[in-house]
Amino acid sequence: MQVTSTIRETLVTGGKTVRDVSEDISRQVEGKPTNLWWTAFGISLVFLLFGFYCLCMLLWNGIGMWGLNKTVGWAWDITNFVWWVGIGHAGTLISAILLLFRQRWRMSINRAAEAMTIFAVICAASFPAFHMGRLWLGFYWALPFPNAFGSLWVNFNSPLLWDVFAISTYFSVSLVFWYMGLIPDFAVIRDRAVRMGSKTRALIYNGLSFGWQGGAKTWMRYESVALILAGLSTPLVLSVHTIVSMDFATSVIPGWHTTIFPPYFVAGAIFSGFAMVLTLLLVTRKVFHLEDYITIYHVELMNIIIIITGSIVGIAYITEFFIAWYGQVPAEQYAFINRATGPYWWAYWSMMTCNVISPQLFWFKKIRTNLVSTFIISIIVNIGMWFERFVIIVTSLHRDYLPSSWSMFYPTMYDVGEYLFTFGFFFTCFLLFAKFFPVINMAEVKSIVKATSEKKH
Amino acid sequence: MIMDSNKNFVVGVFDDEDVLLSAVEQVREKGVRIHEVYSPFPVHGLDEALGYRRTRLPIAAFMFGITGTILALFTQTWMLGYDWPMDIGGKNHASLPPFIPVTFEFTVLLSAFGMVITFLIVSNMKPYSWPRQFDLRSTDDKHVMAVDLADNKLSKAEIGRILKDNGASEVNEKNF
Numbered sequence: 001m002q003v004t005s006t007i008r009e010t011l012v013t014g015g016k017t018v019r020d021v022s023e024d025i026s027r028q029v030e031g032k033p034t035n036l037w038w039t040a041f042g043i044s045l046v047f048l049l050f051g052f053y054c055l056c057m058l059l060w061n062g063i064g065m066w067g068l069n070k071t072v073g074w075a076w077d078i079t080n081f082v083w084w085v086g087i088g089h090a091g092t093l094i095s096a097i098l099l100l101f102r103q104r105w106r107m108s109i110n111r112a113a114e115a116m117t118i119f120a121v122i123c124a125a126s127f128p129a130f131h132m133g134r135l136w137l138g139f140y141w142a143l144p145f146p147n148a149f150g151s152l153w154v155n156f157n158s159p160l161l162w163d164v165f166a167i168s169t170y171f172s173v174s175l176v177f178w179y180m181g182l183i184p185d186f187a188v189i190r191d192r193a194v195r196m197g198s199k200t201r202a203l204i205y206n207g208l209s210f211g212w213q214g215g216a217k218t219w220m221r222y223e224s225v226a227l228i229l230a231g232l233s234t235p236l237v238l239s240v241h242t243i244v245s246m247d248f249a250t251s252v253i254p255g256w257h258t259t260i261f262p263p264y265f266v267a268g269a270i271f272s273g274f275a276m277v278l279t280l281l282l283v284t285r286k287v288f289h290l291e292d293y294i295t296i297y298h299v300e301l302m303n304i305i306i307i308i309t310g311s312i313v314g315i316a317y318i319t320e321f322f323i324a325w326y327g328q329v330p331a332e333q334y335a336f337i338n339r340a341t342g343p344y345w346w347a348y349w350s351m352m353t354c355n356v357i358s359p360q361l362f363w364f365k366k367i368r369t370n371l372v373s374t375f376i377i378s379i380i381v382n383i384g385m386w387f388e389r390f391v392i393i394v395t396s397l398h399r400d401y402l403p404s405s406w407s408m409f410y411p412t413m414y415d416v417g418e419y420l421f422t423f424g425f426f427f428t429c430f431l432l433f434a435k436f437f438p439v440i441n442m443a444e445v446k447s448i449v450k451a452t453s454e455k456k457h
Numbered sequence: 458m459i460m461d462s463n464k465n466f467v468v469g470v471f472d473d474e475d476v477l478l479s480a481v482e483q484v485r486e487k488g489v490r491i492h493e494v495y496s497p498f499p500v501h502g503l504d505e506a507l508g509y510r511r512t513r514l515p516i517a518a519f520m521f522g523i524t525g526t527i528l529a530l531f532t533q534t535w536m537l538g539y540d541w542p543m544d545i546g547g548k549n550h551a552s553l554p555p556f557i558p559v560t561f562e563f564t565v566l567l568s569a570f571g572m573v574i575t576f577l578i579v580s581n582m583k584p585y586s587w588p589r590q591f592d593l594r595s596t597d598d599k600h601v602m603a604v605d606l607a608d609n610k611l612s613k614a615e616i617g618r619i620l621k622d623n624g625a626s627e628v629n630e631k632n633f
Binding site: 017018019022144152153155156157159161162165166169172173176177180183184187188190191192194195206207208210211212213214215216217218219220221222223224225228229232235236239243442443444446447450 | 514533545586589
């Protein structure tokens, strides 16, 4: 019995049946990795190893290896931190917020997007962790442990400490949410392995699936858990970038000291996150032949979210400027004029071009339904959002209150090295995920196949 | 496909979730007690058709959450207000607003973990336990209804016929 709605767009093309879903998605877990996969994995490992070398040097010698100076005390490290955390936000938006809104198109993209979230948050957390210098003492500094200084506790009034709690909670809850989704799909692979007579694989995937059976009672509880996790993750994801923005907004540095930061940062996070989801999914879709599950319609909807959040970000940039003028605080006005016309003008105008102008091209249906233009714009947006954080952090710091301490920031090999390390780590993890875990949530897609699949001809 | 006579379960295999739903209602009306129905994806309305009570996991999530709230508020107030008061710009040692972010995060953390662990315990899910599998296709594309013969007065053949009459594409037997 196949039902085709004339109102809703088709979410699964190619006349797929429930069986086809298990077959198409499980196949790449069961087969041998392709040469393309090995090549990509090799390149990621090279980045990872080079970055690892830089990190070892950094740990051995201290963060003086970075290009920071007394005036610019935060630069690439915090830029990269905010950039990666922001990227993570799209995964939670897709899996949690769109679940609460009952958007069924999220079902074939949520698994990969959540994986992206988890790896991106690990990458993000590595920056403040290494910035502490003596990483091994970080537990005493960042967590409320009784310590050798006579039980001096951590300062719960500081947004930096809120960040520790926000990021670690965000990471753990996202991990649990993602893993809950994987459990029934691991069982699919286990049962296929039993049928194929592959004992080791059956044993491994049974362990991963926690012995999932799929009884009606378990499904009932499972759905309830998924709904509550979505309900918890929704305010959580909004709180994370709000707190990240408070690292800046609660300070008294001109250019940081603005109340617009929380909503502006959250919108920017979703904007950059969707760009990264698109970059990853367009490649994954091609490599694993998932064109029937991740359709042009999915790409178009994500591009629409990019227009919306991109426009919010654009309005925020303009509002900041307006308030700097309207507020009549000379230091604030100087900070903004300096951003656009000072020594870092190129960073500012790269940000404006990439983030404000490029997403507006998606108003044209031809552009937002074209895979090549989507791929290019998604990368431009990622670059733009990196510049946004760089502009906010470095341009606000490099002109200190005293002209004698004015300075510039020049990255060293170790700044670049740690950034490359996170790229290596991110892509290594993502490739391992794409090979050994089902990249599409089979159980969820199966539940909508009947209603949203293209009619068999 | 009825084989020998020492089997405990009659297993009906269904191809379609709508057929399954009406079958569950019909079969229960005929007085057959269903052990459990296994599906590759959640079927809406199946829990009601089987007469299951609503899960109380939301209550567990709330209890864990409220524990997190109280614990976080108490810990922060005790640490900064009583155990080691710090003078930060002449502000109060312990005031509520700056404690809210950590309290919120801790509430979410405890609620999520507490609920998921409770779920795993009540569903008897462990990484090292192998489940009883009535039909390996129940995670692929078939819905599988298991009827325990010990629970039912009807004979195996009668149950098998009821299942077949209500749309089961296959009726098998399974012994554990």
